[in-house]
Amino acid sequence: MKTVYTDNNATTKVADEVIEEMLPYFGELYGNPSSMHTFGGQVDAKIVEARQRVADLINADPEEIIFTSCGTESDNSAIYAAIKAYPEKKHIITSNVEHPAINNLYKQLQGQQGYEVTFVPVDEKGRLDLDLLYKSMSGNTAIISLMWANNETGVVFPIEEIARKANEKGILFHTDAVQAAGKVDIDVKKINVGMLSMSGHKIHAPKGIGVLYVKKGFKFSPFLVGGHQEKGRRGGTENTVSIIGLGKACQLAKETLPVMNTIVRELRDYLQNELLEKIPGSSVNGDLEQRLPNTVSIGFDAVEGESILLLLDKEDICASSGSACTSGSLEPSHVLMAMKVPFKSAHGSIRFSLSHYNTKQEMDHIIATLVPAIEKLRAMSPFWKDGKMI
Amino acid sequence: MWDYTDKVKEHFLNPRNGGELEGANAVGETGSLNCGDALKLYLKINENERIIDATFITFGCASAVASSSALTEIIKGMTLDEASKVTNDDISDYLGGLPKAKMHCSVMGQGALKKAIADYRGIQILEKPGELICECFEVTDLEIIEAVKANGLETTDDVTNYLKAGGGCGQCLDRIEAVIESVKAKG
Ligand SMILES: Cc1ncc(COP(=O)(O)O)c(C=O)c1O
Numbered sequence: 010m011k012t013v014y015t016d017n018n019a020t021t022k023v024a025d026e027v028i029e030e031m032l033p034y035f036g037e038l039y040g041n042p043s044s045m046h047t048f049g050g051q052v053d054a055k056i057v058e059a060r061q062r063v064a065d066l067i068n069a070d071p072e073e074i075i076f077t078s079c080g081t082e083s084d085n086s087a088i089y090a091a092i093k094a095y096p097e098k099k100h101i102i103t104s105n106v107e108h109p110a111i112n113n114l115y116k117q118l119q120g121q122q123g124y125e126v127t128f129v130p131v132d133e134k135g136r137l138d139l140d141l142l143y144k145s146m147s148g149n150t151a152i153i154s155l156m157w158a159n160n161e162t163g164v165v166f167p168i169e170e171i172a173r174k175a176n177e178k179g180i181l182f183h184t185d186a187v188q189a190a191g192k193v194d195i196d197v198k199k200i201n202v203g204m205l206s207m208s209g210h211k212i213h214a215p216k217g218i219g220v221l222y223v224k225k226g227f228k229f230s231p232f233l234v235g236g237h238q239e240k241g242r243r244g245g246t247e248n249t250v251s252i253i254g255l256g257k258a259c260q261l262a263k264e265t266l267p268v269m270n271t272i273v274r275e276l277r278d279y280l281q282n283e284l285l286e287k288i289p290g291s292s293v294n295g296d297l298e299q300r301l302p303n304t305v306s307i308g309f310d311a312v313e314g315e316s317i318l319l320l321l322d323k324e325d326i327c328a329s330s331g332s333a334c335t336s337g338s339l340e341p342s343h344v345l346m347a348m349k350v351p352f353k354s355a356h357g358s359i360r361f362s363l364s365h366y367n368t369k370q371e372m373d374h375i376i377a378t379l380v381p382a383i384e385k386l387r388a389m390s391p392f393w394k395d396g397k398m399i
Numbered sequence: 400m401w402d403y404t405d406k407v408k409e410h411f412l413n414p415r416n417g418g419e420l421e422g423a424n425a426v427g428e429t430g431s432l433n434c435g436d437a438l439k440l441y442l443k444i445n446e447n448e449r450i451i452d453a454t455f456i457t458f459g460c461a462s463a464v465a466s467s468s469a470l471t472e473i474i475k476g477m478t479l480d481e482a483s484k485v486t487n488d489d490i491s492d493y494l495g496g497l498p499k500a501k502m503h504c505s506v507m508g509q510g511a512l513k514k515a516i517a518d519y520r521g522i523q524i525l526e527k528p529g530e531l532i533c534e535c536f537e538v539t540d541l542e543i544i545e546a547v548k549a550n551g552l553e554t555t556d557d558v559t560n561y562l563k564a565g566g567g568c569g570q571c572l573d574r575i576e577a578v579i580e581s582v583k584a585k586g
Pocket residue numbers: 018019078079080081082084108110156158159160185187188208209210217218219
């Protein structure tokens with residue numbers, strides 16, 4: 010069996026259509042879009058088209074789209090722009106389950122620049138403490154930044170409601186929609202966010218291309234200071250090929266959004282329910298309802314995640330884990346810890362994240378591999394005996 | 400990606416001597432569920448103090464399982480005196496080496512062996528003597544001193560790789576540094 014790829018929250022396959030769209034711009038159409046000549050101009054025209062396609066995915070205006078080098082740059086740019094726009098405000102609100110792309114920036118701001126950062130906690134299902142969030146909003150708050158959907162659990166925050174509250178209080182609101190784009194319907198005309206981050210490689214475009222949506226009217230300061238590109242909001246000659254690829258990917262994402270919410274969701278539910286039924290001592294991490302349609306994180310009691318991944322890998326199945334041994338640290342992921350997932354299952358948590366390229370046959374292969382794999386590890390585990398945790 | 404040797408992978412996929420041991424007369428346990436790895440070692444020792452059988456049950460990553468498997472292979476047939484000289488390096492060497500960040504898996508093996516031998520001899524090892532340095536992984540200054548001396552550890556990263564100490568919240572890193580310095584100062 011060929012590789013079964015269920016790690017789409019880590020990165021995705023570049024769609025064939027996207028590759029096809031990009032190819033000429035790797036080769037003969039290498040012009041600089043800023044050039045005066047027709048040769049460069051034709052690349053510029055293609056970027057105009059890409060910008061429109063990206064804007065269409067989230068119902069923005071093309072002028073509100075800034076191309077960046079990745080989701081991380083988008084996130085960093087948003088926070089710096091807020092700080093520059095409101096230098097007198099020294100308070101930031103976020104959650105305690107954000108991606109390192111933004112989380113580690115807060116730590117820097119706290120340390121070196123004297124910012125007070127409120128990390129709003131989540132409950133055991135990964136849902137945000139909205140009361141605390143609203144109480145934390147103050148006249149001193151420069152920006153509220155919350156992820157739309159969590160990369161590890163897929164839990165979705167009520168962004169529309171939060172945006173409304175932020176607007177009532179006149180506080181700038183940014184959302185990291187890197188995991189939400191292409192999986193949930195995003196309409197920036199309906200949901201009043203000031204800024205929004207996306208990343209190409211999570212939606213079947215290449216790695217190393219990102220987007221920051223900036224609402225018209227906000228006085229944005231660039232993170233990368235340089236030439237006039239992106240209307241002076243992001244210096245540096247454009248990554249033309251990837252921008253063109255991202256445009257195509259966004260067009261495809263808009264088309265496949267209904268598939269995400271039907272076929273992919275059903276596949277995910279099938280995988281989840283079969284695993285829960287066939288493997289005792291297993292539980293889903295995160296809210297079952299307010300969740301991305303493609304993601305499931307399951308904790309298996311008394312076994313360790315890296316071991317599970319290695320047994321899956323042997324059968325050419327790609328997934329990921331929130332366990333200590335795979336997070337590059339010695340503790341389980343900060344997301345699972347923030348949710349107070351008990352150690353007994355946190356260490357054995359596996360995330361499957363699907364795409365529309367997955368099939369039912371592949372889900373069956375995962376189930377057929379994982380059931381005996383867990384049994385094998387439990388037979389060796391000091392914490393499992395006679396079919397239960399000890 | 401896993402930078403495991405083929406031997407580690409092979410021992411993980413086909414562990415030797417996995418399971419409890421009927422009639423074991425010595426048991427040694429290290430690690431805990433919270434820490435993310437734990438090992439229970441069973442020994443059957445004859446009247447000549449020779450280890451005639453050894454098995455394990457382990458919770459942990461691939462290198463923890465492989466280290467346990469290797470340990471049982473190494474010590475089977477040894478006398479207790481011979482076994483008491485087995486070090487974490489022997490376990491790592493047997494497997495063709497472990498990634499730096501996984502050295503603590505072999506340290507865990509050595510620890511369980513020490514406890515099993517003490518169990519057989521009826522010696523009480525004081526649980527964690529010394530002063531607690533790392534609260535996340537419950538590591539004391541004496542354990543750090545021992546690991547620093549035995550393995551020539553130089554940095555806090557080394558200590559974390561071998562003992563996990565300092566790998567949680569990181570608040571004890573300064574104190575670990577101080578312990579390393581004190582060992583160096585004493586030569
Ligand atoms: C929620 C979230 N934010 C930000 C990022 C960073 O995106 P990138 O890898 O493009 O920098 C990721 C992806 O890893 C993510 O999942």
